Amino acid sequence: xxxxxxxxxxxxxxxxxxxxxxxxxxxxxxxxxxxxxxxxxxxxxxxxxxxxxxxxxxxxxxxxxxxxxxxxxxxxxxxxxxxxxxxxxxxxxxxxxxxxxxxxxxxxxxxxxxxxxxxxxxxxxxxxxxxxxxxxxxxxxxxxxxxxxxxxxxxxxxxxxxxxxxxxxxxx
Amino acid sequence: xxxxxxxxxxxxxxxxxxxxxxxxxxxxxxxxxxxxxxxxxxxxxxxxxxxxxxxxxxxxxxxxxxxxxxxxxxxxxxxxxxxxxxxxxxxxxxxxxxxxxxxxxxxxxxxxxxxxxxxxxxxxxxxxxxxxxxxxxxxxxxxxxxxxxxxxxxxxxxxxxxxxxxxxxxxxxxxxxxxxxxxxxxxxxxxxxxxxxxxxxxxxxxxxxxxxxxxxxxxxxxxxxxxxxxxxxxxxxxxxxxxxxxxxxxxxxxxxxxxxxxxxxxxxxxx
Numbered sequence: 001x002x003x004x005x006x007x008x009x010x011x012x013x014x015x016x017x018x019x020x021x022x023x024x025x026x027x028x029x030x031x032x033x034x035x036x037x038x039x040x041x042x043x044x045x046x047x048x049x050x051x052x053x054x055x056x057x058x059x060x061x062x063x064x065x066x067x068x069x070x071x072x073x074x075x076x077x078x079x080x081x082x083x084x085x086x087x088x089x090x091x092x093x094x095x096x097x098x099x100x101x102x103x104x105x106x107x108x109x110x111x112x113x114x115x116x117x118x119x120x121x122x123x124x125x126x127x128x129x130x131x132x133x134x135x136x137x138x139x140x141x142x143x144x145x146x147x148x149x150x151x152x153x154x155x156x157x158x159x160x161x162x163x164x165x166x167x168x169x170x171x172x
Numbered sequence: 173x174x175x176x177x178x179x180x181x182x183x184x185x186x187x188x189x190x191x192x193x194x195x196x197x198x199x200x201x202x203x204x205x206x207x208x209x210x211x212x213x214x215x216x217x218x219x220x221x222x223x224x225x226x227x228x229x230x231x232x233x234x235x236x237x238x239x240x241x242x243x244x245x246x247x248x249x250x251x252x253x254x255x256x257x258x259x260x261x262x263x264x265x266x267x268x269x270x271x272x273x274x275x276x277x278x279x280x281x282x283x284x285x286x287x288x289x290x291x292x293x294x295x296x297x298x299x300x301x302x303x304x305x306x307x308x309x310x311x312x313x314x315x316x317x318x319x320x321x322x323x324x325x326x327x328x329x330x331x332x333x334x335x336x337x338x339x340x341x342x343x344x345x346x347x348x349x350x351x352x353x354x355x356x357x358x359x360x361x362x363x364x365x366x367x368x369x370x371x372x373x374x375x376x377x378x379x380x381x382x383x384x385x386x387x388x389x390x391x392x393x394x395x396x397x398x399x400x401x402x403x404x405x406x407x408x409x410x411x412x413x414x415x416x417x418x419x420x421x422x423x424x425x426x427x428x429x430x431x432x433x434x435x436x437x438x439x440x441x442x443x
Contacts, residue, residue, distance in 0.1 A: 001188040006177040006221075026224070027180035030214075049173060050211040054277060063251070063280040068280075069210035073180050074203075074225060118277055140275030172316045 004073055012072045016041065017085030025072040031058045034072035035082065043083040045113050054141035057114035058082045059121050081090050083113040086120060096120055096158040105154035107146040115141050129162045131156060175213035179222045186231065188198040189224050189338050190313040190429040196222045203363050205249055207274065207282035208290035211333070237262055237346070245341040250279035265304060266353040266368055269296045285339045291331050298325055299389040303370040303381035306344040312336040325388035351441045355433050366421045367429035373438035378441055380434050385413040385426050392435040396442060406434045
């Protein structure tokens with residue numbers, strides 16, 4: 001049993017996009033804030049901070065996760081994936097990201113990181129999604145400027161491209 | 173906003189949880205998937221001094237069918253139950269209602285028991301527990317007790333759980349021959365229900381359970397009713413639920429939904 005005191009900072013370690021990272025957090029520190037302020041991983045955005053808007057969505061141990069509804073202390077020892085882990089290299093976009101660019105599926109970009117994480121996770125295990133399934137998935141995200149139509153189009157295009165590519169793509 | 177300060181206890185045994193609850197009482201809260209509690213903390217609607225994280229306890233992650241009942245542990249996530257291969261056969265009403273709980277991104281972490289502990293009157297899992305007549309298993313350092321669903325929900329976001337008790341799990345009856353229907357009206361799929369209804373056939377007639385109207389999900393049994401007798405019964409029930417106006421809908425609209433959805437669903441189960 002581990003009891004972390006409220007008024008002290010405690011070490012938190014986990015794997016972030018395949019790299020081991022470490023920082024210090026009080027028990028009350030949200031994972032979204034830990035990623036952004038302690039680790040400088042500002043790709044994950046913070047919107048409503050009560051789990052509704054979806055901007056802060058990441059993947060923890062293979063589970064879609066609202067990082068604003070998760071404490072940094074909870075993910076000690078876990079495996080995290082954020083939007084910084086999507087591109088195969090610094091100068092190249094992944095299949096899903098390219099589809100977003102082609103379809104103008106982002107405008108201000110605030111909701112985009114969370115939406116990309118949800119779609120990346122979903123498309124990895126659902127190779128031939130229907131439009132209705134994509135819409136259902138996107139119901140967990142709020143976009144207020146781009147509009148959902150190009151986002152859905154990008155998701156379907158990316159799914160088709162991933163399904164037709166022979167290699168196992170890890171960089172969706 | 174950010175949560176207030178609290179100690180965080182990562183439990184490694186159920187004993188750790190019960191000890192923490194016994195020591196800290198009402199100042200402790202059990203943290204499971206966090207999909208309700210963390211939002212309450214961020215909005216500072218809850219200010220516990222201690223959070224007890226139960227999600228590393230494998231013994232609470234079990235879904236088990238024992239004879240005519242399915243037990244679901246406190247750590248079973250909504251997505252785990254949706255992925256349980258026997259769900260549609262053993263718990264068809266749960267299979268219908270569960271996809272309405274939040275979104276894929278919250279079901280992945282949120283637990284069944286956490287939703288019951290939160291006891292939002294519009295939530296689908298409390299409604300399902302009441303409709304099926306399930307039981308909640310509460311455990312403290314001193315005792316274990318089983319509370320029937322109708323006695324568990326004590327009011328809006330209030331339950332029969334004492335401060336030193338953990339919801340260890342729930343038990344839902346397997347109904348062998350039944351017809352179940354579920355319908356919900358919400359602003360968007362995944363939002364809390366304005367009105368949610370579940371109906372099922374019973375040996376003597378039909379049961380309708382309604383969420384989102386009264387302070388607690390409420391079930392009512394009737395013999396086989398048809399025509400104006402059914403309309404009258406539904407109208408009386410709709411008024412008895414004591415609907416109130418709020419930002420989402422008027423009381424009158426809620427009563428209308430109870431009457432209309434109730435009639436549709438009862439018609440479907442008695443076909």
